[in-house]
Amino acid sequence: MGDIAAMIALDALVTGYGKHPGKTGRLSGVFHSGTMTAVIGANGAGKSTLLKTLAGLLPPLSGQIVFDAGGRMNPGYLPQISEFDRHFPLCAEDLVLMGFMRSCGMLREISRQQRYQAQAIMESVGMLPFRRTVIGALSGGQLQRLLFARLLLEQSSVVLLDEPFTGVDAPTVSVLLNIMTELQRNGVTLICVLHDLACVQSRFSDVLWLREGGFLWGKAESVLSCLQMEGVRGGSVQ
Numbered sequence: 498m499g500d501i502a503a504m505i506a507l508d509a510l511v512t513g514y515g516k517h518p519g520k521t522g523r524l525s526g527v528f529h530s531g532t533m534t535a536v537i538g539a540n541g542a543g544k545s546t547l548l549k550t551l552a553g554l555l556p557p558l559s560g561q562i563v564f565d566a567g568g569r570m571n572p573g574y575l576p577q578i579s580e581f582d583r584h585f586p587l588c589a590e591d592l593v594l595m596g597f598m599r600s601c602g603m604l605r606e607i608s609r610q611q612r613y614q615a616q617a618i619m620e621s622v623g624m625l626p627f628r629r630t631v632i633g634a635l636s637g638g639q640l641q642r643l644l645f646a647r648l649l650l651e652q653s654s655v656v657l658l659d660e661p662f663t664g665v666d667a668p669t670v671s672v673l674l675n676i677m678t679e680l681q682r683n684g685v686t687l688i689c690v691l692h693d694l695a696c697v698q699s700r701f702s703d704v705l706w707l708r709e710g711g712f713l714w715g716k717a718e719s720v721l722s723c724l725q726m727e728g729v730r731g732g733s734v735q
């Protein structure tokens with residue numbers, strides 16, 4: 498995993514819907530390979546819009562995203578869990594096996610070895626006993642563990658996570674954070690939207706703070722100290 502060093506540069510990137518640019522304006526900077534960046538900012542600041550643009554789901558309104566490994570970025574992307582359709586009639590193991598679609602295509606049969614690999618990953622996130630359970634019967638935390646397992650099978654060098662801990666129990670948050678740290682150690686570039694500043698401070702290397710009319714981007718320590726100086730208190734930027 499992470500065999501390609503994935504550095505992503507934003508060059509005067511403007512994101513938004515239709516013809517309406519977001520509040521942040523032009524965004525320039527670099528997500529260095531092997532960093533774990535928290536994207537923070539008030540509600541409506543454009544965090545999810547940025548992630549969707551990086552994921553290739555929305556076109557940039559202007560500017561560009563440059564991926565140094567060449568070609569298309571093709572990142573692993575986990576949208577907010579509220580966007581996930583739990584009513585889809587799928588069992589836990591099938592959801593995880595979808596992680597092979599990127600490398601094998603939709604219609605290739607899953608090999609026995611891939612099935613073992615998927616089961617080992619399900620075990621590592623504590624979900625093997627639920628492999629035959631339909632996803633609609635799972636808790637938010639259980640579903641998020643499965644979605645992380647699927648991401649791990651995708652073996653992307655860039656991983657985008659939109660509020661992955663929302664509606665998730667504390668033990669699961671700890672499991673997911675450990676997975677993220679392990680990915681980072683393996684050279685994967687992680688970009689994660691979240692609100693919990695204590696978590697940002699303790700686990701993230703970098704912070705991109707989106708705010709009206711601008712942004713602050715750099716090492717977590719320095720961005721968070723600016724944030725404190727500006728009097729943003731409490732556990733989150735709201």
Ligand SMILES: Nc1ncnc2c1ncn2[C@@H]1O[C@H](COP(=O)(O)OP(=O)(O)OP(=O)(O)O)[C@@H](O)[C@H]1O
Nearest residue numbers: 513514519538539540541542543544545546547690
């Ligand atoms: N599907 C959409 N169509 C049009 N405008 C949208 C759409 N989704 C979001 N927006 C608008 O884009 C702006 C940025 O929204 P976005 O969801 O990126 O903010 P956010 O920082 O992720 O907020 P939150 O913390 O509440 O999730 C907001 O003004 C929002 O109303």
